[in-house]
Amino acid sequence: MKEIDWSKLGFHYTEPDFIVRSAYHDGAWEEPYATKDKYLHLHVSATCLQYGQEAFEGLKAFRGVDGKIRIFRWRENAKRMARSAEGLYMQPVPEELFGKAIRLALEKNMDFLPPYGTDATLYFRPLLIGTTPRLGVGPGRDFEFIVIPSPIGPYYPGKFHCTTFVVNRHVDRAAPYGTGTFKVGGNYASSFRATEPAHAQGMDCLFLDAKYHRYIDECSAANFIGIKKSTNRYADRAQTATLTDLSTIEYLTPRSSAILPSITNDSLMTLAKDMGMKVTRRHIRLEELEEMSEAAACGTACVISPMSKVIDPENNKIYHLGDEPGPVLTKLYHALRDIQFGRAEDKHGWCDVIDD
Numbered sequence: 001m002k003e004i005d006w007s008k009l010g011f012h013y014t015e016p017d018f019i020v021r022s023a024y025h026d027g028a029w030e031e032p033y034a035t036k037d038k039y040l041h042l043h044v045s046a047t048c049l050q051y052g053q054e055a056f057e058g059l060k061a062f063r064g065v066d067g068k069i070r071i072f073r074w075r076e077n078a079k080r081m082a083r084s085a086e087g088l089y090m091q092p093v094p095e096e097l098f099g100k101a102i103r104l105a106l107e108k109n110m111d112f113l114p115p116y117g118t119d120a121t122l123y124f125r126p127l128l129i130g131t132t133p134r135l136g137v138g139p140g141r142d143f144e145f146i147v148i149p150s151p152i153g154p155y156y157p158g159k160f161h162c163t164t165f166v167v168n169r170h171v172d173r174a175a176p177y178g179t180g181t182f183k184v185g186g187n188y189a190s191s192f193r194a195t196e197p198a199h200a201q202g203m204d205c206l207f208l209d210a211k212y213h214r215y216i217d218e219c220s221a222a223n224f225i226g227i228k229k230s231t232n233r234y235a236d237r238a239q240t241a242t243l244t245d246l247s248t249i250e251y252l253t254p255r256s257s258a259i260l261p262s263i264t265n266d267s268l269m270t271l272a273k274d275m276g277m278k279v280t281r282r283h284i285r286l287e288e289l290e291e292m293s294e295a296a297a298c299g300t301a302c303v304i305s306p307m308s309k310v311i312d313p314e315n316n317k318i319y320h321l322g323d324e325p326g327p328v329l330t331k332l333y334h335a336l337r338d339i340q341f342g343r344a345e346d347k348h349g350w351c352d353v354i355d356d
C-alpha cells in the first residue's frame, strides 16, 4: 500500500503512478496503454495548442462500505465526451475504448484508491486533444486520448457547509449556442477572470445567461439547483422547506443553451423525483432566488455545494439562503453519496461494481 496519509489528502491533484494513453492516427485508435511518463511529445503547431481543440471529463471511483469498487456512471461521461468532441470537430472516443482506459487507469493505480471511511475518492480526468500540426486555421486529423487519475480528499473535510456566490455581469462564461454545452478547456480559461477574483475572496461565481443577464445559467464547473415550495410560489424564504411532505417541494434547474449537462444534476433530479418532489427545468430569473428556500451548485467534485447567499454587486442586492445547508439539499446529498459508497441500493444501475 502507498504511504498516503488519506486524512491529509486535500482537494487537489496528487500525481498517480500511471496515466493511460491512446492516439488516433490514420483513422484508427491505438490500444490504450499505461505509462509513467506524464509528458507529451507534441508538435508546437498542434491544433489543441493553436486553436483550443481540447475537451475533458471528470468522474470518480469509490471504495464502498462492502469493500467493492464502484465507478459512477462512466458511460454518461463517455457519451458527453463524444458530444464535446463532435462540438469541436474532433474524433469521438468510442465508449468501449473510454471504459477500457478508465479500467486500466484504475488497475494500474490501485494503491491510489482511497480506503472506505476516508471520504476520499479516485478521480479520473479523461482528456482529448487535437495533435495534428497545423498553422492554417482548421481542425486536425490526429488526436490523443489520455486518462489522468488522481486521489482526491473530501470536498467537505469538516462538515457539509455553505459557500457565498457572486454574480458577475462583466464576464460571461459561454454564449447561447456557443460551446457552453461542451466540456472544453476554453470555457474555463475564459471564465478565470471572473472566478479567480471571486475565489480570492472565498466566493464562487454564478453566471447569468449571456444574452439578457436575466436568467441563471450555471457556475464555472457546476450546475445550479434551486429548492422551492411549489404550492406557495411566493412563500417567504424564511419559511424553510421541511421534509414532512416532499410532494410540495420543487427542484428547479435552468433551461439554457449555454450550460453543461451535469451528470450529478441528472442523478439528483432522478433522486428528487424518486422522493416525490416536482422537478422542473426552465428559465429561472435571478430574482427568483428570493422565493427559494435553498439553492446550490452541483457537480462531480462537490456533489452539492449549498449557497449561503448570492451577491449581485451591480444591483447592490444580496439574496440570503441560509447559513447552513437546508434539509432538502442535505437529504439529496446523502442519498447520492450513499449510492456511490454502496450504502444504499443502486436502483438505477449507476455504479459499475468492480471486484479487485
Ligand SMILES: *Cc1c(COP(=O)(O)O)cnc(C)c1O
Pocket (backbone or CB within 6 Å): 058, 183, 218, 219, 220, 221, 222, 223, 260, 261, 262, 263, 264, 265, 298, 299, 300, 301
Ligand atoms: C463538469 C461541469 C459540470 C458538472 O458536471 P458533472 O457531470 O456533474 O460533474 C457543470 N458545469 C460545467 C461547466 C462543467 O464543466
